[in-house]
Structures are given as C-alpha cells and as structure tokens.
Amino acid sequence: MDPKMDAGMAGSGVATLDDAIQSGKAPINLTIAQLIDVMDHLLACEASWHKGHSLSQTVFSCLYLLDVERTSSNALLHSYCRTVRALCSLTRTAVSSVHSNEEEDLFIAAFGLPLEVEGDGKCLSKLNAVEEGVNRQLKGAKGLAIKRKPAEEVEPLQEDPALEEGYCRAILCRLRFRKAFYHIVTNMTKPQGRGLDMAQKYIAVALSEMKNIQKSADFLSHCADGIAQNEKTTASGREPIGFDPKVNRSVSAPTPPRSINLLTWEETTQYFIKLLGDLEIITSLTTSLSLEELFQVLVDFQKRDPDLIARSFLQLFLVQEEKLFGKDSMFDVLHKTFSLSETVKSDMLMSDSFVVKSGQLTLYLVRILCSNLSWQHRKLGKILSEWGILLQQGDALFENLMHGTLATLEDKESWESAIMGWTAEQTCWICAQILTLGFQLQLYAPSEYCMIYWYLDHALLTELNYRHLKERKNPTNNEPSDQTNKKKKRSKRKGSMKVTEEELQLTPQTLLLQCYIDACKGLSWMMAALTADGKFSESRQTIFNTEHERFIQRFDLFQKVPIPQPLSYMHYKSFTVQRNISIKEQYLWSREYFATLQQHLQDLGHCLAKSTNLSPICHSQRTTEINQLKQVASRNLIVLRILNDAERGKTLNVSFDFSQHPFFAVASVKKV
Numbered sequence: 001m002d003p004k005m006d007a008g009m010a011g012s013g014v015a016t017l018d019d020a021i022q023s024g025k026a027p028i029n030l031t032i033a034q035l036i037d038v039m040d041h042l043l044a045c046e047a048s049w050h051k052g053h054s055l056s057q058t059v060f061s062c063l064y065l066l067d068v069e070r071t072s073s074n075a076l077l078h079s080y081c082r083t084v085r086a087l088c089s090l091t092r093t094a095v096s097s098v099h100s101n102e103e104e105d106l107f108i109a110a111f112g113l114p115l116e117v118e119g120d121g122k123c124l125s126k127l128n129a130v131e132e133g134v135n136r137q138l139k140g141a142k143g144l145a146i147k148r149k150p151a152e153e154v155e156p157l158q159e160d161p162a163l164e165e166g167y168c169r170a171i172l173c174r175l176r177f178r179k180a181f182y183h184i185v186t187n188m189t190k191p192q193g194r195g196l197d198m199a200q201k202y203i204a205v206a207l208s209e210m211k212n213i214q215k216s217a218d219f220l221s222h223c224a225d226g227i228a229q230n231e232k233t234t235a236s237g238r239e240p241i242g243f244d245p246k247v248n249r250s251v252s253a254p255t256p257p258r259s260i261n262l263l264t265w266e267e268t269t270q271y272f273i274k275l276l277g278d279l280e281i282i283t284s285l286t287t288s289l290s291l292e293e294l295f296q297v298l299v300d301f302q303k304r305d306p307d308l309i310a311r312s313f314l315q316l317f318l319v320q321e322e323k324l325f326g327k328d329s330m331f332d333v334l335h336k337t338f339s340l341s342e343t344v345k346s347d348m349l350m351s352d353s354f355v356v357k358s359g360q361l362t363l364y365l366v367r368i369l370c371s372n373l374s375w376q377h378r379k380l381g382k383i384l385s386e387w388g389i390l391l392q393q394g395d396a397l398f399e400n401l402m403h404g405t406l407a408t409l410e411d412k413e414s415w416e417s418a419i420m421g422w423t424a425e426q427t428c429w430i431c432a433q434i435l436t437l438g439f440q441l442q443l444y445a446p447s448e449y450c451m452i453y454w455y456l457d458h459a460l461l462t463e464l465n466y467r468h469l470k471e472r473k474n475p476t477n478n479e480p481s482d483q484t485n486k487k488k489k490r491s492k493r494k495g496s497m498k499v500t501e502e503e504l505q506l507t508p509q510t511l512l513l514q515c516y517i518d519a520c521k522g523l524s525w526m527m528a529a530l531t532a533d534g535k536f537s538e539s540r541q542t543i544f545n546t547e548h549e550r551f552i553q554r555f556d557l558f559q560k561v562p563i564p565q566p567l568s569y570m571h572y573k574s575f576t577v578q579r580n581i582s583i584k585e586q587y588l589w590s591r592e593y594f595a596t597l598q599q600h601l602q603d604l605g606h607c608l609a610k611s612t613n614l615s616p617i618c619h620s621q622r623t624t625e626i627n628q629l630k631q632v633a634s635r636n637l638i639v640l641r642i643l644n645d646a647e648r649g650k651t652l653n654v655s656f657d658f659s660q661h662p663f664f665a666v667a668s669v670k671k672v
Contacts, residue, residue, distance in 0.1 A: 017066050017247055026063035026242045028074050032157040032167050033223060034241055035077060038064070039174045041240035042084055044233040044268040049088075049107070050275070050309050053260050056111040056248035059088055063242050066114065076134075076171070079126035083178050086120035090185045091309065098315040100308060100371065107308065111248065124179060131175045138168035166219040170235075173212035180206040184279060188313045192326040193287055196317070200283040203276050210276070214269055232265050271307075278310035281617050282317060287325040291337045291362070293615065294318070295429070296509065298369035300621035302376075303662070315370035319363060330359025338418040354393050358423070361386055365430075377437040380430055381557055387427045388561030394420050421466045424563045428463035431558055432456060432516075438554075439663035446538035446656060448550055449665060450527035451572055455555055457520035462564035464513050471510070508611055508622060511604040515597055515629055519664045522593035522636065526667065527656075528576045529586035535643070535654050584644075591640050597633045601626055631660040639667040 020026060030038070042065075045058040064071050064081050071078040092115065096108045137157060141164040157167050183202040187195030213235070220236040234240055245260070263271060281301060289297065301314065320326030324333050334355065361383065368379045435456045438444050444452055530536035545553075551569045559566045578586060608614075608622050639654060646652055651672040656665035 020063055020244050020247055025244055036170055037234045037236055037238055037240040038242050040234035044262050047268045047271045048262045057245050057260050060113045060248055061243050061245040076130050079130045082120055082123040083127050086123045087182055089116050094189050094316055095312045098312050100312040127179055134168055134171050141165040141168055170216040173209045177206055177209035191320055193317055196283040203280045207276050210273055233262050235265055275310055278306045282314050284616055296618055297615055300617050311370050318366055330363055331355055334358055357390055373437055373440055380434050384430050385560050391423055391562055394423055421470050425463055425466040427561055428459050428564050431459040436663040450524055451551055453520045453524040454575055457517055459564045460517045467510055508607050511607055515600045518593050518597035518600055522590050525586055526590040529583050530654050533583050535652050537653050587640055594633045594637050601629055628661040632664045632666055635666045639669050642669050
C-alpha cells in the first residue's frame, strides 16, 4: 500500500528509447530555457530517488541520460548529464557500502541501466570548461570588454539581449551547485574523515548556489509567461522535455510498473538545503569523540530526522574496516572508555570472548543508531538480549579473575565499577531508547502511557545509579569547570577526596538524565491519579486485550536481561492502585515532580553555559531540549492546578499530546 511500491499505472503501453527519440521527445538542440527546465527536473528526480523511489522511474526517466553520447553535440547538456550520472553512481556506492539499502531496498537497484560508465570520473573537466564559457558570456552581457578575445567567440545563449544576464546567472548557479555537490560526495567518501574539511567548504558553496537557484525562480517564471503546472518540478513552472517514465518499465522487474509523484520544485530545494545542513553537521564531527559523546551525538543527530543519504555518509565516516572512524580498534576504544590500569589491560587481552563480544556489540550499536527510527526500534530490541548475555559473561569472567590474575583490590574494584558498570549502563540505555522510540513512532495507545513512563523511569533510574557509581570511582570525568577545579583543590588541602552529590551532577548528561526521570515520575503519577479519578477517558481498557496482556507485549523483552531488574505486572498494579494514598495526594506528588523538573532544568542550563567540551550539535540540541522540557513541566502544572481548583461535581476530561516534546506528553483539559 506504499505509493513507492503500488502507485498504479498512468496511461498504457511501454515505450522504448528509440521510439521516444524518433517521436521527438528528446531533441538535442534545446533553447536555454528548455535546458534549465531539464536541469531542474533532473534535480527533482534526484531528490525523489534519495527519498526512496526507484532509480529507473526518477533520474533515468531522462531520455538524455539513457544515451549520453547522443548529446555530445550540446556541450552544456552533455557535461551536465555526465556529472549527474557520475554522482548517482558515487551516491549509490556509498549507500550500498554501509548496507543502509536494507531500509530502502529500491535505492541501490540499478535495473541494468548505464550507471557506471568509463570516463565519468573526469566529468568535471568538461563541466568546468562549460562554466568558463557561460561566465565569459555573463561578462559580455554586463558590457565588460573581453581582452584578446574576438567578439565572435562569445555567442549569446539566446536572442533577447535584455534576458541574457538573467539566463547566464541561472545556468551558472546550477552548474556550480552540481560541481560543489560532486566535490562534497567525493570528499565525504574518503577514509578516516580525511576529506571532511574540504567537504565542509564545498557545502558552504553549495548552500550559497542553492539560494541563487531559488532566487532565479522569479526570473524564469516571468520569462515563461506565467505558464505553470499545478505540481511543478521546475523553477519556471513549465513541463520539461526529454523525460518519459514509461521507457524503463520493461527493466523494472523487481517493482510493479507504475507512475510516481516526484517532489515539487519547492520540496526539492528544501530537501537539498536540509541535506546539506545534515552533511555540514557530519563534517563538524571529530575523531576524538569519546564513546559516550558519540552515542549522544548520534541520538541528537536523529532528532533532525535525517534522510538516507546523510545517515549513510555518517555511518561511512564512523565505521570503516570494523574500526571506529576507520582508525581505532574497538579494544583501544573500550580500554579508553573503561580507564583501566595496565594490569587489567593485559588480563583483558587474554579474555577474548568478553572483549571481542563487547567490541562487536558496540560497533553494531553505532550502526543501528545511524539507521532510521523504525529500523532502530526493531534492531535495538534484537540486540538487547545480546547485551544481557554479555552481562552474564562479564560476571563469570570477573569470578575467574578474582581467583587469578586480578591481584590487587584496586584492580578488582576497577573491573567491577568500570567494565561491569559500563556494560550495565549501556543495557539500561538501550532499554530506555526502545521505550522512547515507541513514542516517536506512535506505537503506544494512550491507555499504555502510564505503564511506559513507569518502566522508563525504572530503566533511567538504574542507569543514573550506575553513572553515579562510575563518577564516584572516576571523579575527574566530571565537567572540568573552573568552579569544580577550585572545589577539588580545597578538598585536597583538607585531606578529603569525597565526591559530593553537587559535583556528581555537574555533567550535562547526568543532569539531563535526572530531568528525564523527573518527567517520567510526574507523568506516571499524574496519569495514575487521573485514571483513578475517572478524568482520563483514553485510559479505558479495549475489547481486544487486557491491561495485563498489553504489559506483557510491551515489556516481555526486558524480562530477558538481568539489568535493569525485571519488573512484573504486579509491581505496576501496586503502583497504580495506591490504597494508602488519596487521589489528591497523588496529584500533589505529580506537581512536586514537575516542580523538581523545573529546578533541574535551571541547573542544566547553568551547567550547559559553562560547558566547553560539548560538540555544536549536542549544545544546540541540549538548549532545544531544555526549552521543550520547560514547556512540558509548565503546561502540565497548569492542568494540575486547574484540576485542584475545580469545583466538586464538575466533570473534566484530560487528554495528552506530544506537541512540545518527542516522547514526554503534555496534558490538556476540557469540560465534558
């Protein structure tokens, strides 16, 4: 039922390339206006292909691309088509190399089309020559003298001198955008991120040229005498020539013959602007990121809802030859993360089963976080049991080392707190990710919100406890602010090395985790009270399954891992049926948690202002998330006050939506 797979057929019959050419659908001698329309429509086809449509029904619906050599007499058309074909080949190779095509199966299917042709690697040389010619014509149109060049060499692009400059500018910005985008793709595929700096420079060029392309739309539509399609795919609004989607229907064997709706011109330009913004964030990443920082960057990057191309280039940068960033082995990455002594390092080298498994699962987790949200939710559910097995292997290995090579008490504590604590923390983090992704994918019914927040609170609280344990063992991992350093110096002079709770909360990630816990507690208590009070009508049981059955469906996966400690349905019922706490007191508990959330958000804002080692994307996302959570807390507090001040006998109904935050709900109240 997806339009990409079953959109039906428009018209009848299957045309061939020769028939289309003979009927005059692909003339070589095009006017400059027609040539610009071909460029624009090809850009819309390329964006539609990136969005998951078939290559044969998008880019290669262009008759010129099916036989590029035929266009050799038109240098501008020939060079542009060769560059588009080379770009499609490079992009398809990049996506297939990281196996991202599993989520968009049609993307890498070439259908036997002429995609990889010898000589396309030198396509920019011809494009540069054409650009220089158009640039000379632009100077001539502006009335500049061309020294040492005879006048007959500068031929006008069209007959009307008044329109010459506008057409020259429209052609130039399209050629320069295509050239910059080619450089971006080639640089981002270089190993170990060696081309990211150059890619970043070309991204700035491409964004600038895309703005010029958008500005040219007014001029082109004016020249088209106001003729426009309803769903135009060109800046002028005219129907482009040289395209026929029926030509490739005979070669599209894996897909049903169909017509598709391409992205409109406005959607195309917005897509490429967003794609370039996502790629710019990738180029700003460094290979010095710690594992924890990397996971947070990936989660924050997903909040931008990146498309397949951006996610593929991100994974291509992060994972190469089973190494992180293509240069760091997973053993070195894990040892740096654990901060172990050399004695434990040698012991770990001998314990291949645990270390190798940890590295494999961590690298696989990085790949999962580069996929789309639905794919993430599915794969995280499958990998969770593997982390549970890893916890059991770590316990067994720790027992063996206790009686063997871990000679000192310090090494034993280091193993238990660093390695086992980190493994348990990651397991809790995966559990929390699975639950929060369910909200973003709209998998939960309103009647399930309370139990989801209740279990999410349990997973986050367990993760926070392990994080505090790690920070107590390694206090130097806290935020290196001047205030913290001064406190540590004073504590050393006093002879005390105790880490206070205030110091433990100075890391932005720890404070954000605490904010999530406050929000979960506030919402779960609020929904439990509303259900008991009969003001949450959407929490009623359905006729299809019972609450107990829904609990099993949602949390059966978590019963197979030892951490966080599995909770049963009876635990949940004991929470919702508070026999010793009145409904009014439950509302009061909820208000207190939301008030605590506001205080922790204020602390997080101060901590973020002092932070110096956060990446730009993390800093931006933290600021956005603070503002979103402030809205969640304030709006839910308003509803709780309305419920508290409501007159007795007044019938109210409360509903929840996610207008302010991806996975924390906001209440709204209505009079029944």
